[in-house]
Amino acid sequence: MAALPISALRYRSSVLQNQTIAPGAFELEMTRGGFLYRPGDEIVIHGRSQPEDRTYSVVSGENDPTIKLLIRIIPEGITSPLLALLKPKDTVEFTGPTGSFQLREPDRPLWFIATGTGIAPLLSFLRTHPNMRPTVLHGVRTGEELYYRDEVEQRSAAYYPCLSREGEHPQRVTDALKELAPPADADIYLCGGQPMINSVRTILLEKNIASDRIITEPYFFW
Ligand SMILES: Cc1cc2nc3c(=O)[nH]c(=O)nc-3n(C[C@H](O)[C@H](O)[C@H](O)COP(=O)(O)OP(=O)(O)OC[C@H]3O[C@@H](n4cnc5c(N)ncnc54)[C@H](O)[C@@H]3O)c2cc1C
Known part of the structure; x- marks a missing residue:
């Protein structure tokens, strides 16, 4: 129910x-x-x-x-x-x-993709369901902005920090996602700015993820 x-x-x-x-x-x-x-x-x-x-x-x-x-x-x-x-x-x-950003089924294969403080509701999912082990992509500008990194990494099956302004190979979540293969039956939760959400959604659809498996929470809109 x-x-x-x-x-x-x-x-x-x-x-x-x-x-x-x-x-x-x-x-x-x-x-x-x-x-x-x-x-x-x-x-x-x-x-x-x-x-x-x-x-x-x-x-x-x-x-x-x-x-x-x-x-x-x-x-x-x-x-x-x-x-x-x-x-x-x-x-x-x-x-x-x-809001309406709700976890549908904690027992499904799960992917969480966030930028910046968009990690917040995803960490609330993780803290509420301690047995959940999603794949997490977190995009920020520099390593010090990987908020709650240790906790998120520990609670993840796989954790991909994506730094857009640091390191020899700066990377956004979109760059990392292009190299990965989310399973078709995964629920994928996106949280951050609308431009990231639009770009990630396009990549996921190209990877044959059904649009009703993509659940989004935009924080700001330009
Ligand atoms: C559903 C939802 C959940 C949110 N959750 C969080 C959260 O958990 N933590 C958090 O820090 N913020 C969150 N925000 C953003 C937050 O509501 C404010 O927009 C943000 O704190 C900026 O408010 P401000 O009054 O300081 O800036 P404003 O005076 O409103 O805006 C100044 C400028 O900054 C831009 N801006 C607004 N938010 C951001 C942002 N996050 N990153 C970059 N630029 C931005 C605005 O578009 C504007 O151009 C959320 C927004 C939404 C819609």
């Missing part, structure tokens, strides 16, 4: 920790209270006014005691630099859960 949807409600939470986990990126840990979510869900953090509201994927697992978010600071952005300044005991108001 399909699980019932959880209704989005407005919550008030306290910051427990705000930790830099890589240059320009931080993990915000907040009290969970009665907030229910599934792996892949998002919350909308409310800014001082509605134009500052922003959506973030939950990176913690479904049964974890706190809510964790992985946030990259967009230096020219409005909200992420403000969230970077949050301190323990500060209040965060949010609405959630939102």
Whole structure:
């Protein structure tokens, strides 16, 4: 039987920790209270006014005691630099859960393809289903942006870090994917910018992956 949807409600939470986990990126840990979510869900953090509201994927697992978010600071952005300044005991108001990026069947062959902070909902899948062993491709600019690398690698059957601006052979997830052969019966989850999602989808379709096996979560749209 399909699980019932959880209704989005407005919550008030306290910051427990705000930790830099890589240059320009931080993990915000907040009290969970009665907030229910599934792996892949998002919350909308409310800014001082509605134009500052922003959506973030939950990176913690479904049964974890706190809510964790992985946030990259967009230096020219409005909200992420403000969230970077949050301190323990500060209040965060949010609405959630939102979104439709849900894990369909943890027992299928699984491929996860993410760029940047797009690894967050995929790690929530992994933390919720510790026996899952997907193939993971993570694309970032430099090695220090491979957020949660040790944990993701440990939880993966195969892990492909793709560095677009480092090393002798810079590589994007699209370059790595071209050399690989996802099985036709795999569910493939993509999370990151829309351009990456479009390019990866094209490659997967060329590799005869059915479009209904490709599940996507775009973070930004240019
Ligand atoms: C479904 C969903 C889930 C998301 N989950 C996360 C998450 O888990 N962690 C996270 O850090 N962000 C996530 N985002 C992006 C987040 O909502 C904000 O867009 C981001 O934090 C920038 O907000 P800002 O106000 O600082 O920048 P803005 O003032 O909104 O934007 C400034 C510029 O940066 C661009 N931009 C926005 N987001 C990004 C990005 N991620 N990378 C590069 N450029 C960007 C904008 O298009 C704009 O040109 C998610 C977005 C969506 C739609």
